[in-house]
Amino acid sequence: MYAHTPILVDKVLEYLDIKETDTLVDCTLGEGGHSYHFLQRLTKGKLIGIEQDEVILNRAKERLKKFGERFIPIHSNFSNIKEILTDLGFKRVNKIFFDLGVSMFHIKESKRGFSFLKNEDLDMRLDPSKNISAKDVVNNFDEKKLAKIIWAYGEERFSSRIAHFIVEERKIKPITTSLQLSDIIKRAIPKKFWPKRIHPATKTFQAIRIFVNDEIEILENALRDAVKLLEPEGRVCVISFHSLEDRIVKSVFGDLAKGCICPPDFPVCICGRKKEIKVLTRKPVLSDEKEVRENPSSRSAKLRCAEKLSDAQEQTNFSEKVIA
Numbered sequence: 001m002y003a004h005t006p007i008l009v010d011k012v013l014e015y016l017d018i019k020e021t022d023t024l025v026d027c028t029l030g031e032g033g034h035s036y037h038f039l040q041r042l043t044k045g046k047l048i049g050i051e052q053d054e055v056i057l058n059r060a061k062e063r064l065k066k067f068g069e070r071f072i073p074i075h076s077n078f079s080n081i082k083e084i085l086t087d088l089g090f091k092r093v094n095k096i097f098f099d100l101g102v103s104m105f106h107i108k109e110s111k112r113g114f115s116f117l118k119n120e121d122l123d124m125r126l127d128p129s130k131n132i133s134a135k136d137v138v139n140n141f142d143e144k145k146l147a148k149i150i151w152a153y154g155e156e157r158f159s160s161r162i163a164h165f166i167v168e169e170r171k172i173k174p175i176t177t178s179l180q181l182s183d184i185i186k187r188a189i190p191k192k193f194w195p196k197r198i199h200p201a202t203k204t205f206q207a208i209r210i211f212v213n214d215e216i217e218i219l220e221n222a223l224r225d226a227v228k229l230l231e232p233e234g235r236v237c238v239i240s241f242h243s244l245e246d247r248i249v250k251s252v253f254g255d256l257a258k259g260c261i262c263p264p265d266f267p268v269c270i271c272g273r274k275k276e277i278k279v280l281t282r283k284p285v286l287s288d289e290k291e292v293r294e295n296p297s298s299r300s301a302k303l304r305c306a307e308k309l310s311d312a313q314e315q316t317n318f319s320e321k322v323i324a
């Protein structure tokens with residue numbers, strides 16, 4: 001039996017700075033590991049937990065039922081955050097949290113082929129009601145498209161060779177299991193180039209999973225929506241697990257923290273852009289050695305947090321110039 005241990009809990013709690021009456025949205029509820037800590041602090045507030053996997057959502061419901069009506073579980077994708085909050089009657093909320101990616105449940109117990117070490121059905125859908133699975137991708141996409149996915153979402157330098165080996169293998173028999181795919185990848189990468197610290201199939205599995213679940217494409221809009229939905233002085237915290245995600249978080253935060261973009265010699269601002277947030281984490285916060293030792297999956301976690309500016313704090317270039 002595995003246990004999903006929430007990551008960077010103390011830091012997340014420090015940055016979210018939860019008040020007892022807050023309304024908090026956990027966009028990636030998982031098994032409710034972080035939310036358990038949030039709800040302990042939300043003694044007069046509410047927690048809306050969004051999760052796209054119904055199996056894991058049911059586990060969270062069980063774990064968090066003692067918090068009664070303060071916990072509102074929602075089976076959906078966080079890309080629908082705006083509609084979800086509107087339907088529930090919330091215009092704005094105080095805190096929003098994302099802990100991206102998959103849970104330990106998916107790797108260890110879901111039997112959906114997330115692990116390259118297990119012989120399972122090659123599915124990889126976080127929401128099994130979605131129509132495209134990893135099996136569809138590896139058996140039907142053309143070689144060029146496969147290589148592109150493996151490169152774009154896995155940054156795997158042998159992407160073209162792996163795509164070629166996949167296409168050759170499926171001419172013989174369909175690729176239906178995770179172990180079959182993992183063996184193909186191992187054959188495609190010359191042994192002398194196998195990475196030292198990770199399994200040779202790690203990057204390709206990551207790439208296919210990201211593609212199947214549309215993980216990267218939805219993130220930017222969801223983050224921008226989240227910031228719009230925050231009350232002034234509300235906070236958003238995001239834990240990401242690979243560089244593609246972290247780049248998006250960093251760039252969206254950087255963009256929203258930027259005010260006027262008019263050329264410096266303009267006497268007045270004509271772009272009308274205002275700073276929407278203040279970034280609270282200049283550099284991403286990482287797990288310390290103790291956490292990595294106790295929970296190796298925290299090794300690649302990066303936490304970034306930002307605070308929504310109140311209208312009074314929003315500044316245009318114009319006011320800055322006047323002050324200057």
Ligand SMILES: C[S@@+](CC[C@H](N)C(=O)[O-])C[C@H]1O[C@@H](n2cnc3c(N)ncnc32)[C@H](O)[C@@H]1O
Binds near residue numbers: 027
């Ligand atoms: C890293 S786990 C979160 C673990 C959780 N913080 C805990 O401590 O139990 C990420 C969870 O988010 C869910 N998830 C990922 N992307 C999602 C999305 N776009 N919408 C809703 N849920 C998502 C996954 O199914 C997974 O259960």
